[in-house]
Amino acid sequence: MKLSTTVAIAALMATVSLPAFAQQRTLVLNTDASDPAPKAAFDQLVADFEAANPDIDVVVNVFDHEGYKTAIRNFLTADSPDLANWYAGNRMAPFVNSNQFTDVSDVWEENGLKESLAPALSSMTIDGKQWGVPYTYYQWGIYYNKDVYAKAGVDAGAIKTWDEFVAACDKFKEAGVDCLTTGSKALWPIAGIFDYLDLRTNGYDFHMQLTNGEVAWTDDRVKAVFAEWAKVLPYTTQNHAAIDWQDAVANLVQGKAANYVMGNFAVAAFKDGGMTNDNLGFMPFPEITPGLARAEEAPTDTIHIPAGAKNVEDAKTFLAFLASADVQTKMNDTLGQLPINTGASVGEDPFLQQGFELLSTADGGIAQFFDRDAPAEMAKAGMEGFQEFMVKPDRVDAILERLEKTRARVYK
């Protein structure tokens, strides 16, 4: 009884964040780190920050990962925390444009973050200002089953170009295996395929123009992307529209499919399914247009200071702490992802090592992801179009017409 009253009072104090307790300043952090690894990483981060700043007490509110996307809109306007998780790129634009995030350019300036966090600078900048601090990202690419490659007699190391990849697909078909698997029920997995096809066909700058609404979807260069995509459709898992990305993981694990265009977070799922470093392989998406600067896809997670934050001073201290090399090294060890800080070191994991190598040598640029680079409405319409194209490739012109109509409306 007594305990529950104490808990209730504590909870009350946490939500009200009384300024009267001035000796112990509080900092409220809202996060979507509800999965085990992110949760552990955030617990560790907060504990380390409190150890370094004994006079600051960090109160963490953990939200469910999916529910957070709706919740953030409510708490930003109603009961703002001092810090909040979000994503880089266009995904933060609605909050920046409606003045819900605080400009933190001074944090970047004072701590030399423009150099140390250089890979994410462009994706954190809107109107020449920085609006948050990135702490982790991960690479996308092709994950493959080495056993299936051996069975079909294909040498993964020899695949450098898209034509070689398509040729390999033919061999997988003969072996009775899907060359490419994916699950498009939730739509986003296939956006990764589109992004890479566009990045490899037309390059980073074109891809950014397209997602920024500066190029028509009926442009011949966009049609060229779909023409490349059409080449692998006969070799793609048939029922992708009915399955989730985890079901497609099972296809790869069970040897029913050879390749999967995915983000590095899927490695945990492959290994849960029984794959090991011995039979799980990773390769960069093959080259399509020769000589194009290689761009990669690496969605970045960030922390921002909401405009309604009560303790901005300490929130900025927190961001500076989060940006440091040691903190990012430790945090990403737990997350199993890559640190942004160029001074940080990467874990032993071979996939992380490959990802780090891949991203740090990407001379073309780093894209966020289709649904983070394009505004939400365009992203939704686009991904639906991609799915329809994968099922009915002959409708490509009608689909692109429709996307062009959406573009005309979304980017006013």
Added chain:
Amino acid sequence: MPEAPAIPATHAPRPRRSRRALAPWLFLAPGLAMFLIYVIIPIFQSMWVSFYDWDGLSDATWVGMANYVELMDDEAFYVSLKNNVIWLVLYMLAVPAGLMIALFLNQTVRGIRIYKSLFFFPFVISQVVVGLIFSWFYAPDFGLLYKLIEGLTGQSVAILADERLVTYGIIAAGLWPQIAYCMILYLTGLNAVAPDQIEAARLDGAKGWKMLWYVVLPQLRPATFIAIVVTVIGALRSFDLVSIMTSGGPFGSSRVLSYYMYEQALSEYGYRMGYGAAIAVVLFGIMMIFISGFIWKMWRDEKGVR
């Protein structure tokens, strides 16, 4: 008794009368206030929002009829509308199907109550669970129906990934609990069927279809009315199954208006409050056609009794 002219001495009965007139309103007040705050005012607010372009964060801008104009030219809207019509038509199958099962179960056999409860079971479990069960039933590679079709024809079909079949697949899932609901309505209705009329009809030589059509069904009219009402409303607000089974996919071909409204206004890629509200207003208009029909019928019946 004629009213006396206004003399101060006779003003005593007046407060009592006005009190009598006031009392029902006092008792109704809490309910009316709730109804006003949670139903009437939001309806007008939705209509109001539908004239704005608003993302829920920034300031709303007045766009007049622009949301409706856009709706008229929106393929996804027509797909949703078409699916709503399919839902309405096919969902009606629940009424005769429920009646058949109710007639079948309306007998006195040992343990009939157990059978009745078993038939009622699908209505008790949550729509979300119904959706999940049917998703597995249809699932490629391991679904029961998928395997069955594969076994019979050698070539199977993933119903929830096929734009032509997906809506029917979801409706089939929705019919399962809806039939159970109609059945229970008819079972209670059958309890009220007068045995003497059945007896008399039997003496007159009525049986089979004629007995059902001319003797039993007319007595079941109240049950039929309620069954149709709940089925129409159930079909129009068919949101949960669509959301659970397909999220409107593949490429939006299983959307219905209520889901499209949610997607535009509240989902991860939405936050077009005005456009969502415009869809809601259209859906409200469609529902109003049915609701006014039902209210008119009830009002007529009530007047007929008096």
